[in-house]
Amino acid sequence: LDTLADSETKNRDVVLKLYDALRSRDVESVHRILTPDLEYWFHGPPPHQFLMRILTGVSPPFEFVPLSVVSFGSTVIAEGCDAASSISWIHAWTVAHGIITQVREYSNTSLTVTRIGNVVAGRSAEIAPSHCPSVWESQLSGRAGKSVPGLVLAI
Secondary structure (H helix, E strand, C coil): CHHHHHHHHHHHHHHHHHHHHHHCCCHHHHHHHEEEEEEEEEECCHHHCHHHHHHHCCCCCCCCCCCEEEEECCEEEEEEECCCCCCEEEEEEEEECCEEEEEEEEECCEEEEECCCCEECCEECCCCCCCCCEEEECCCCCCCCCCCCEEEEEC
16 A cells, blocks of 8 residues: 555656646656647636647646645546636546656536545455445535536546
8 A cells, every 4th residue: 555655646746747847838847747649638618728728839828726636546636726716627637657648627617536446456346336435526616606517537
């Protein structure tokens, strides 16, 4: 279990380094942290695809300042909002061997992360068909006082 905790800490650190590189516009570091064939998935209003726009240099950058970052194995969840608290965002990063390989971006969406099955010493145990515990829930999505869609991310 110590190895799993160490791995989760390292994965969390990789994601935090990415946010630092994005904030400082350090393109070289961003390229070292992200795989060239990054798998990207987005849920939210199309004009809010801020991460993809930053990564492709298409529009003025959106400032991503994570207010919460948690790690579950290879998945790292980061959550934040814009300065006016009108747009909430959640990123679900997948980290493998110190490189980010996948990101799911959720904008103005409530996200609940559930764990399917148990992981013990790096191995998946059998899935319990009737119980998928919630391991994390977004806190910022309802902050602006508006209704937002809710999704479940199973890991």
